[in-house]
Amino acid sequence: MTSTAAPAPVLVGCSHGTDSPAGRQAIASILVDIALARPDLDVREAFVDVQQPELPDVVVGALPDAPTVVVPLLLSTGFHVKTDVAQAVDRPGAAAGRPMGPDPRLVEILADRLADAGLRAGDAVVVAAAGSSDPEAAHAVAEVVAGLAARLGQPVTVGYGSGSHPRVPVAVADARADLDPAGRVVVASYLLAPGFFLDRVHESGADVVAAPLAPDPRLAQIALDRYDEVRAQASTTWSPSVTAGA
Structure with a gap:
């Protein structure tokens, strides 16, 4: 009897969302740096407010293909981490990393x-x-x-x-x-x-x-550390038969 290892979890970088074009570019730079540092990963973006796509939709869309880890591109915990992110990963095959700070x-x-x-x-x-x-x-x-x-x-x-x-x-x-x-x-x-x-x-x-934190490649390294901390948790609860509504 053979078994197939789960694919590497999708990394969903989830930020608050903003109307600022410069702000959008700065947040996007973190995802670009993540993809450059780990080209093996499927990196997707999501938001809890203002912008699309919304976080639950991204998680549901990713899970049929692979385990999914949401990395909050937020500097500390709070409502968005404890409610929005927690609800989005409350399904088999999904897990949430810690926020970016403190670090x-x-x-x-x-x-x-x-x-x-x-x-x-x-x-x-x-x-x-x-x-x-x-x-x-x-x-x-x-x-x-x-x-x-x-x-x-x-x-x-x-x-x-x-x-x-x-x-x-x-x-x-x-x-x-x-x-x-x-x-x-x-x-x-x-x-x-x-x-x-x-x-x-x-x-x-x-x-x-002084200027804000992004862009800076160190932010991608923090996000990847948060991803690596919980990737096994997502993988152990995922199976190829997992459904979006599970």
């Missing part, structure tokens, strides 16, 4: 973006995060902020776009109140791509706003 490589990218923006001695650094009401998301952001502070060797504070406090303009104002006259407030954009939240960061009153 030391994200800290390194943030540090590089600040260097590119011209961070100098005497500047105050504020990390701008999208924000979430989920406590786990706040802990994840705090871990990245602490890592960046250690990497830079200086204090780093945080502001949020929504869901948590302080909001970015308040964090920027607080940082400015403690500055020497020659110092600047520089924002590290803990955001994957341009879009609504980055636009609001540029309106926060900061002197300098």
Whole structure:
């Protein structure tokens, strides 16, 4: 009696979705880098809001051919991870990886973006995060902020776009109140791509706003690590007879 090994799971890179053309291009760059790094993989895109195709449709469409792993192209957990992604993979042959953050490589990218923006001695650094009401998301952001502070060797504070406090303009104002006259407030954009939240960061009153995380090939490596962590889980529950509605 012979058995056939399951094919390599499809990697579905799932992001929030955005109306920003630059944001769409930045997110697409992650999927391009994943495909370049692992040309053996079937890499597909999906979204939980704004853009098409929708995540459940992509998962259902992939499962008849192969196990399927959804990698959230999101920086922390929250509603989309715990509800949208979880529901989409609640079927045999599907599994979900962890969100992108926290991860030391994200800290390194943030540090590089600040260097590119011209961070100098005497500047105050504020990390701008999208924000979430989920406590786990706040802990994840705090871990990245602490890592960046250690990497830079200086204090780093945080502001949020929504869901948590302080909001970015308040964090920027607080940082400015403690500055020497020659110092600047520089924002590290803990955001994957341009879009609504980055636009609001540029309106926060900061002197300098560093670029978001994408594009950067290290993001693809993080996504592939998340995929590899759960690929066996997807494969062991998949069979060639699996149906979309199973």
